[in-house]
Amino acid sequence: MEQRNYTKYFALLSVLLLILFLINISLGSVTIPFKDIFTILTGGIASKESWETIILNFRLPKAITAILVGSGLSVAGLLMQTLFRNPLAGPFVLGISSGASLGVALFILGSSLFGGFFLTEVFSSWSIPIASSFGAFLVLSAVILASYRVRNTMSILIIGLMFGSLTAAIISVLAYFSPAEQIQQYVFWSFGSLGNLSWNELLIFASVYILALLATLFIIKPLNSFLLGENYAKSLGINIKKSKNIILLITCILTGIITAFAGPIAFIGLAVPHIARLIFTTSNHKTLIPAVVILGAIILLICDTIAQLPANEFTLPINAITSLFGAPIVIWLLLRKKKLYI
Amino acid sequence: MGKNGVGKSTLLRTLSRVQKPLLGAIYFDEKNLENYTENQLSKKLSLVLTERLPESQLTVFELIALGRQPYTNWLDKLSALDLEKINTAIDQTEISYLKNRKFYELSDGQLQRVLIARALAQDTEVIILDEPTAHLDIHQTVLIFSLLKKLVKETRKTIIISSHEVNLAIQLSDKLMILNDDKILFNTTENLINQNAFTSLFPNDLIKFNKDLQQFVINKI
Numbered sequence: 249m250e251q252r253n254y255t256k257y258f259a260l261l262s263v264l265l266l267i268l269f270l271i272n273i274s275l276g277s278v279t280i281p282f283k284d285i286f287t288i289l290t291g292g293i294a295s296k297e298s299w300e301t302i303i304l305n306f307r308l309p310k311a312i313t314a315i316l317v318g319s320g321l322s323v324a325g326l327l328m329q330t331l332f333r334n335p336l337a338g339p340f341v342l343g344i345s346s347g348a349s350l351g352v353a354l355f356i357l358g359s360s361l362f363g364g365f366f367l368t369e370v371f372s373s374w375s376i377p378i379a380s381s382f383g384a385f386l387v388l389s390a391v392i393l394a395s396y397r398v399r400n401t402m403s404i405l406i407i408g409l410m411f412g413s414l415t416a417a418i419i420s421v422l423a424y425f426s427p428a429e430q431i432q433q434y435v436f437w438s439f440g441s442l443g444n445l446s447w448n449e450l451l452i453f454a455s456v457y458i459l460a461l462l463a464t465l466f467i468i469k470p471l472n473s474f475l476l477g478e479n480y481a482k483s484l485g486i487n488i489k490k491s492k493n494i495i496l497l498i499t500c501i502l503t504g505i506i507t508a509f510a511g512p513i514a515f516i517g518l519a520v521p522h523i524a525r526l527i528f529t530t531s532n533h534k535t536l537i538p539a540v541v542i543l544g545a546i547i548l549l550i551c552d553t554i555a556q557l558p559a560n561e562f563t564l565p566i567n568a569i570t571s572l573f574g575a576p577i578v579i580w581l582l583l584r585k586k587k588l589y590i
Numbered sequence: 591m592g593k594n595g596v597g598k599s600t601l602l603r604t605l606s607r608v609q610k611p612l613l614g615a616i617y618f619d620e621k622n623l624e625n626y627t628e629n630q631l632s633k634k635l636s637l638v639l640t641e642r643l644p645e646s647q648l649t650v651f652e653l654i655a656l657g658r659q660p661y662t663n664w665l666d667k668l669s670a671l672d673l674e675k676i677n678t679a680i681d682q683t684e685i686s687y688l689k690n691r692k693f694y695e696l697s698d699g700q701l702q703r704v705l706i707a708r709a710l711a712q713d714t715e716v717i718i719l720d721e722p723t724a725h726l727d728i729h730q731t732v733l734i735f736s737l738l739k740k741l742v743k744e745t746r747k748t749i750i751i752s753s754h755e756v757n758l759a760i761q762l763s764d765k766l767m768i769l770n771d772d773k774i775l776f777n778t779t780e781n782l783i784n785q786n787a788f789t790s791l792f793p794n795d796l797i798k799f800n801k802d803l804q805q806f807v808i809n810k811i
Contacts, residue, residue, distance in 0.1 A: 333644035469666045473659055475646045479608055479639055484659040484712070485632030531646035534666065589647045589694075 318548025325517030351383020439565030515574025592769030
């Protein structure tokens with residue numbers, strides 16, 4: 249397709265991303281001079297050794313996590329909106345996030361019901377990501393099985409929503425029977441957190457993320473053909489079933505891994521694709537995919553920076569911030585544009 | 591052509607493999623339609639459907655360029671040949687002034703031309719159009735029909751359409767297939783008129799086929 253020249257936009261956004269990345273790293277409960285941050289980042293020796301630990305082992309992984317989570321959720325949202333040709337679709341709507349939440353809820357809350365085995369014996373930093381990936385995968389399988397039976401994408405969307413409310417109900421039942429500390433633990437997880445990843449975990453997260461993103465490049469063509477509807481896409485030589493499955497799989501892997509490591513983070517997946525379409529006024533995925541990657545990273549970095557602003561002592565739950573800012577943005581978009589496109 | 595519900599759309603959907611044959615098989619260039627891969631078929635047959643397009647921000651050019659998908663590489667990069675075919679399609683349908691508009695800004699008549707251009711860009715021997723004038727006023731309808739007639743002459747493509755516009759179809763098509771509940775007639779328009787094929791197409795209480803005018807006319811009420 250003919251490409252308008254977006255280089256200027258992308259250059260501008262990249263600079264913005266870099267600035268926000270540096271601002272994000274320079275803020276936190278301990279004040280570190282900017283000069284020292286720069287020295288540490290470029291591999292030099294800072295004035296205080298503890299600063300090095302703070303930057304390299306806490307703030308840097310957190311900022312990178314923010315970038316991966318923000319861009320990954322945005323790509324997942326874009327794929328869902330195109331696949332379902334519905335501007336309201338997002339990773340949450342398919343029930344994948346709810347599946348991940350159910351996995352974690354079963355793990356944390358279920359431990360009291362099914363004996364303390366899970367919590368006491370194998371409780372490590374890996375248990376929650378595994379539980380959440382497993383939950384996401386379970387709901388994904390159910391949705392894909394359903395998609396074999398029903399052709400209509402709207403029905404799949406509704407089935408996803410039903411899975412969502414189903415898992416929410418199961419979580420409520422679990423919570424009702426669980427002791428307060430476990431409910432608290434689950435609630436803390438559901439707030440979302442970007443800061444709990446070690447470099448090892450980040451490495452795994454980043455590898456999966458990069459693989460999923462590379463796979464996305466190969467579905468640009470079917471994604472663009474879906475803009476005409478399924479019958480046209482088919483007449484253009486696209487294998488609908490295969491493309492659909494790949495799109496669903498990429499979305500689930502991205503959402504699953506993100507929810508696993510950062511908790512359920514709302515609104516980014518829904519809102520960022522719309523912001524990208526508004527700025528770039530295109531539906532062509534060759535432009536939109538890089539656009540949502542960079543915008544998603546920028547927006548989650550901003551949210552995370554806001555989250556740690558208040559007292560410099562503690563950070564607000566990231567999930568609350570994304571919703572607090574995401575909801576008004578979507579409302580404003582609707583009021584201003586009167587119409588959302590896919 | 592045929593009355594509502596007789597199976598025009600079903601026939602076209604089956605011909606274009608949107609749905610499976612209820613019975614029997616379709617052969618295209620001596621090969622069963624079922625045995626074509628998606629990509630092979632997409633180079634033989636293009637479609638213009640009645641369904642509404644999802645609301646996206648595609649431009650007219652981008653929409654027409656999507657017709658080149660069967661030929662483009664995995665990244666959908668347009669070659670010089672692709673661009674040439676797209677521009678030819680735009681010229682043939684006389685819509686170059688719309689090129690950079692968003693498709694959702696267009697009138698129904700303009701959009702129909704764009705969709706025809708997209709099918710032309712797909713560079714197939716056969717183009718199937720389902721009710722191409724369904725939402726158009728009489729002037730636009732005639733414009734689309736004469737465009738199709740012109741395209742058949744210029745490009746030597748086979749264009750198959752289903753239509754409710756019986757009078758226009760009789761005037762403009764080379765061959766007609768008339769679907770009745772009990773029998774199917776397929777012949778040149780002239781022969782069909784001589785066979786009195788049109789007299790039994792609709793119940794005769796309100797409209798009648800006038801052989802001299804070669805038109806359906808409304809009975810005096």
